[in-house]
Amino acid sequence: MDNNILKAEHIVKTFTKHTALDDVTIEVPRGKVYGLLGPNGAGKTTLIRIINHITAPDSGVVTFNGHQLTAADVANIGYLPEERGLYKKMKVGDQAIFFARLKGLSKQDATKALKEWFERLEISSWWDRKVEELSKGMAQKVQFIVTVLHRPELLIFDEPFSGFDPINANVLKREILRLRDEGSTVIFSTHNMASVEELCDNISLINKSHNILTGSVRELRREFSDNSLEFSFLGEQSKLTEALQPFTREISSNGIDRDGFLSVSLKLNSGDDLRDAIAKANEAVDLRSFRQVLPSMDEIFIRSVEMFNQNNPQQ
Amino acid sequence: MNSQLSTIIAREYLERVKRKSFIISTILMPLFMVGLMVLPALIAIFQTPEEKVIAVIDESGVVAKTLQNGDETKFVVVDKPLADILGNEGYYGVLSIGANIVEKPSNATLYTHSASSMSLENYISNQIKETVESIRLRKYNIDNLPEILAAVQADVNLQTFRIDESEEASETSSTLSYFIGIIMSFMLYMFILIYGQMVMTSIIEEKNNRVLEIVVSSVKPTYLMLGKILGIGAVAVTQILIWLIIVLSFSYWVMPSLMSGVVAGANDPELMAALGRLSDGSYVLSLFVYLLLFLVGGYLFYSSIYAAIGSAVDNIQDASQLTTIAVLPIILGMVLSPSVVADPMSSYATWISIIPFTSPLVMMARIPFGIPFWEIALSIVLLYLTIGFMIWLAAKIYRVGIFMYGKKPNITELIRWARYK
Known part of the structure; x- marks a missing residue:
């Protein structure tokens, strides 16, 4: 079988006044966590809705498990929308069963699976309470469970951590990774770049209705590397600065690090200078450690979006 | 039936029927209506006239x-x-x-x-x-x-009979038909407006608290809309069936004893005829069957309009302009009903009781006068055919409308949404 669980190819979707998606292609590998990133209003939610068969694209093809996506495939997808709510007057348990039955589970199966999940997320005591009594974070847990309960092959989470405190956000991250390890594929849309580095294997960056960057997180970070290094050493900083002068664009002191060594951050002119730079530094001071600093997804996000916007000012 | 659709219908239905307000209003409404009829008499009794x-x-x-x-x-x-x-x-x-x-x-x-x-x-x-x-x-x-x-003194009380096509003379009393017609079309008016609005406010609520986004992640928007319309419609039917049971038991058990009391006392052929008809269970039942058919038809027709409007707006205030236009025909039907019952066989009355927009109310007002069956049948068939189209159109608007937030749409916009792929 195809290694990609989902392919969306050349998707175009226009609304009356603007183009939401313009020739966007993404390929989501099976069993991975796929990040769908992009500024507000870039077209992510529209793309997700197309993948989830809620709206139809003007042109382009979505392939799921090797065949063209149909309404029946939605049973194999779990989608947690960004804007989400529950029926306020309904009891939590009844409501969860209602949603589970919409996903095709029988009442007995739904109840059994729900009890397990409620146990795991420590919310069993809410079963008979009305939704309006729950806090936002509590309601989010219920929504999360409802999304994953029917064990779909593909899970789509749109901003899953909004409204969560750090402790519960971690619980959720753990559960998402556990689901991935059990074989689910996850599409994960967020503005929280730290969680992208933590969770995502691959990403696509959607900006102004275009897919402007796509690839594995690890490779992208290397690709976007600006040759930043961090040295810690014993000795005089001025000697080190002098020795590295020919190779560096920038050099700045970080003071003394945790281990009591002096520390500097620097950017090399070129990656090819790395060996020479280390040799020179070693002569000048007593070098204790060095490491390459890869750019954060935050930086990659900002740089890509700004570059795209500069090159395409008309949009 | 599709299991998702039935799950949604069941939720919409049970949520409402289990509410205290439904139980109370279902029981209180008939009492209230009886009260309205008895009240003027009571006031007359207790009022001491000035000499x-x-x-x-x-x-x-x-x-x-x-x-x-x-x-x-x-x-x-x-x-x-x-x-x-x-x-x-x-x-x-x-x-x-x-x-x-x-x-x-x-x-x-x-x-x-x-x-x-x-x-x-x-x-x-x-x-x-x-x-x-x-x-x-x-x-x-x-x-x-x-x-x-x-x-030589003579009291004349004109009893009217109408010769049916079956050449069997059936007793008709225009005054009674008049009142039954007006009451029936008023009931339809209330039901269609109240339950239609219920569909709309419920959709607006779902849209506002974003539960809709979760539901449509597993169900086609059309099913959600249809499920809501059918579920709430089932509530309306339940309510009217409960009322039917109340009225039927009234006419089987209470009316006969009331009749014998009246026979002993009063000597008014008009009143006797009226009471006689109301104690005829099969007559009441046939009226209810028609009432139910037109109630369901009229409700489906207008609730699909309400659903489309509800999907397009963010709050009830924004909806008022659109609903005013949408319910104009039904208000027209209500306003025209008295003139229709005044002359139920006129061609004008016949026409507006067949055209779907006004047909439920107007036809219901005419039925007590004993109009030809084919007219009723034509009216019902036309109404149900149009419903199919209305629901299809509403679904197209709904599908787009539920994801539109923030701006207040107008009719041209709704029509454009209906054309989206």
Whole structure:
């Protein structure tokens, strides 16, 4: 079988006044966590809705498990929308069963699976309470469970951590990774770049209705590397600065690090200078450690979006 | 049936039927209606009438002694000139009768301080008329006059029959048909508006708290809309069935005993006929079957419009403009119903009872008059065919509308949404 669980190819979707998606292609590998990133209003939610068969694209093809996506495939997808709510007057348990039955589970199966999940997320005591009594974070847990309960092959989470405190956000991250390890594929849309580095294997960056960057997180970070290094050493900083002068664009002191060594951050002119730079530094001071600093997804996000916007000012 | 659809219908239905407000209103509404009918009678009973004293100046000398005091009216013969008592506030009014009243019956005048009432005027002129007539009759010197008069007296009560196509005469009473027609079309009006609005507010609520986004992640938007319309419609049908049971049991058990009581006392063929029809269970049942058909039809027709509007707006205030246009035909139907029952067989009444926009209300108002079956059938068929189209159109708008936030759309926009892929 195809290694990609989902392919969306050349998707175009226009609304009356603007183009939401313009020739966007993404390929989501099976069993991975796929990040769908992009500024507000870039077209992510529209793309997700197309993948989830809620709206139809003007042109382009979505392939799921090797065949063209149909309404029946939605049973194999779990989608947690960004804007989400529950029926306020309904009891939590009844409501969860209602949603589970919409996903095709029988009442007995739904109840059994729900009890397990409620146990795991420590919310069993809410079963008979009305939704309006729950806090936002509590309601989010219920929504999360409802999304994953029917064990779909593909899970789509749109901003899953909004409204969560750090402790519960971690619980959720753990559960998402556990689901991935059990074989689910996850599409994960967020503005929280730290969680992208933590969770995502691959990403696509959607900006102004275009897919402007796509690839594995690890490779992208290397690709976007600006040759930043961090040295810690014993000795005089001025000697080190002098020795590295020919190779560096920038050099700045970080003071003394945790281990009591002096520390500097620097950017090399070129990656090819790395060996020479280390040799020179070693002569000048007593070098204790060095490491390459890869750019954060935050930086990659900002740089890509700004570059795209500069090159395409008309949009 | 599709299991998702039935799950949604079940939720919409149970959520509402289990509410206290539904149970209370279902039981209280019939009581309220009965109350409305009984209330005027009760008010009349407990109201103590003000006595009106009327001074009588009788120059003829024959009328005053025959005037009978009524419940509210008391006559006092005075022997003063008219000008002297006109200013006397102690009297409600002054009745002046000319000397030649027998020859010239118009020679009687009533002066009052405040506006007199029609009933008072009739009360007085009838009495004068009787007196004058009997004086005139006596002039012929007929023997046994009172006996003759009693013998010729006749009370006419017109009973109307209509000859059906089956050549079987069925009893019709237009007054009763009139009231049943008006009540039925009013019931439809209330049901369609109340339950249609319920569909709309419920959709707006789902849209606002974003639960809709979660539902459409597993269900097609069309199913959600359809499920909501059908679920709430089932609530309406439940309510009307409960009322049917109340009314039917009333006509089977209460009416017969009421009838026997009435038979002993009153002697009013019109009332008897009315009571007779209402105690006829099969007649009541047939009315209810039609009511149910038009209720479901009218509800589906208008609730799909309400659903489309609800999907397009963010709050009820924004919806008001669109709903005003949408419910115009139904209000028109309500306004036209009285003129329809006044002449139920006119071609104008026939037409607006067949065109789907107004047909449920108007046809329901006509049915008690016993119109040809084919007209009813045509009206129902047309209505249900149009519903299919309306729901299809509403679904197209709904699908787009539910994801539109923030701006207040107008009709042209709704039509454009309906054309989206």
